[in-house]
Amino acid sequence: MSAIPLPGVLADLWDDLSQPSVMWQAATVAACILLAWVLSRLVRVDASKERSAAVRVGAAGFNRVVFPLIAALLLLSARALLSRWTHVNMLTVAIPLFASLAGIRFVVYLLRLAFSPGGLAVWERAIAAIIWVAVALHLTGLLPEIQDLLEGVKITIGRQKFSLMTALESAFWILATLLLALWAGSLLEGRLMRAEAMHSSMRVVLARLGKAALLVVSVLIVLPVMGIDLTVLSVFGGALGVGLGLGLQKIASNYVSGFIILLDRSIRLGDWITADNHYGEVRDITTRYTVVRSLSGVEAIIPNDTLITSTVLNNTYADKQLRITVKVSVAYSTDVAPVLALLAEIASRHPRVLKDPAPNALVISMGDNGIDLELGFWIEDPEKGRQNVCSDISVAILTEFRARGIEIPFPQREVRMLGGGPA
Secondary structure, three states: OOOOOHHHHHHHHHHHOOOOOHHHHHHHHHHHHHHHHHHHHHOOOOOOOOOOHHHHHHHHHHHHHHHHHHHHHHHHHHHHHHOOOOOOHHHHHHHHHHHHHHHHHHHHHHHHHHOOOOOOOOOHHHHHHHHHHHHHHHHOOOHHHHHHHHHOOEEEEOOEEEEHHHHHHHHHHHHHHHHHHHHHHHHHHHHHHOOOOOOHHHHHHHHHHHHHHHHHHHHHHHHHHOOOOOOHHHHHHHHHHHHHHHOOHHHHHHHHHHHHHHHHOOOOOOOEEEEOOEEEEEEEEOOOEEEEEOOOOOEEEEEHHHHHHOOOEEOOOOOOOEEEEEEEEEOOOOOHHHHHHHHHHHHHHOOOOOOOOOOEEEEEEEOOOOEEEEEEEEEOOHHHOOHHHHHHHHHHHHHHHHHHOOOOOOOOOOOOOOOOOOO
16 A cells, blocks of 8 residues: 555545444544553563562563554554455554554663663653654644744844744753753763762762753753853842752751861761761761651651751761770679679670770679679771670670679668657
């Protein structure tokens, strides 16, 4: 069957709508779409997290194009069969639409993979739908008429006058340029994060500054190209300054504080800190907040301004060595010197306790019920937890004390009866 220009096909399709035979075409298109949906569900490839990364990527791409491809193939076969008895203009229009949908989905998916994770994941369907609508209008020959209609709608903003078509084109190119800048920023960030010779904080700073610079440059390049005067940005800059002065001081302070933290390296990724009554490991430092993950798994999101204006206890600022203490009491009848040596020996047995500095035990006070002792020791891996080390050593102390008959005193009270008792 010879190819027919789509604008002509639309005219023929319009004529077919008044004929009873158009119901056969509509039923055939609906049947092909339904059958394609069922078959696409049957041949879908599992893309779960249990599969390898390469299999997941390939399966996700295949699942995106299998339905429109099967639909196009079924419509193509149905057109060849149905053309012997009736017109097939509706099928002729539907075939390139489904074929283009498959190609657009695949291309947009490749663009998503080119960006950093999550960069286009949210907008993938919307972007594919918008592009497909534009391609469909082009294939059906309706795009020139719509362009003429949009050109006739004029918009006036201040001294600037432009058509609605120009506004849409400007929005498209700005979006495309921003996406390109984000992609370049992701490549820059990935390259910087692999630079092991550079400090992690400096890598984060350069990556953030690089992304921001690329975004600003992309906007400054695309606006003049689209005929938009850059002097309008001065008004926006003035409004931004007023906003910062009136209501955005805290937000601006957090962003500035974030860059200060990253540049002066007072708090680094992997540090164990206590800030704003939260103790944990620094998991992420953004330009607005810092994420601190506690040993229980709870993540505290602390504004960067708080870390700058308040005292922060950084347990791993100079090094990761951390001193831990375990307190215990013994009865006054106990020979203290051997007990102190025993406590140091118990601590030294634990595989996480450092030999240098060596564990030591001290008498810290003469308590009401016994002699209070303190066992101190050092570890160099606080990210593995502190309480588990204290628990292991406390259990070992109880076991050794019971085996050696060392008494751990309990609270005692002496009651005296004053005056004579009953006769």
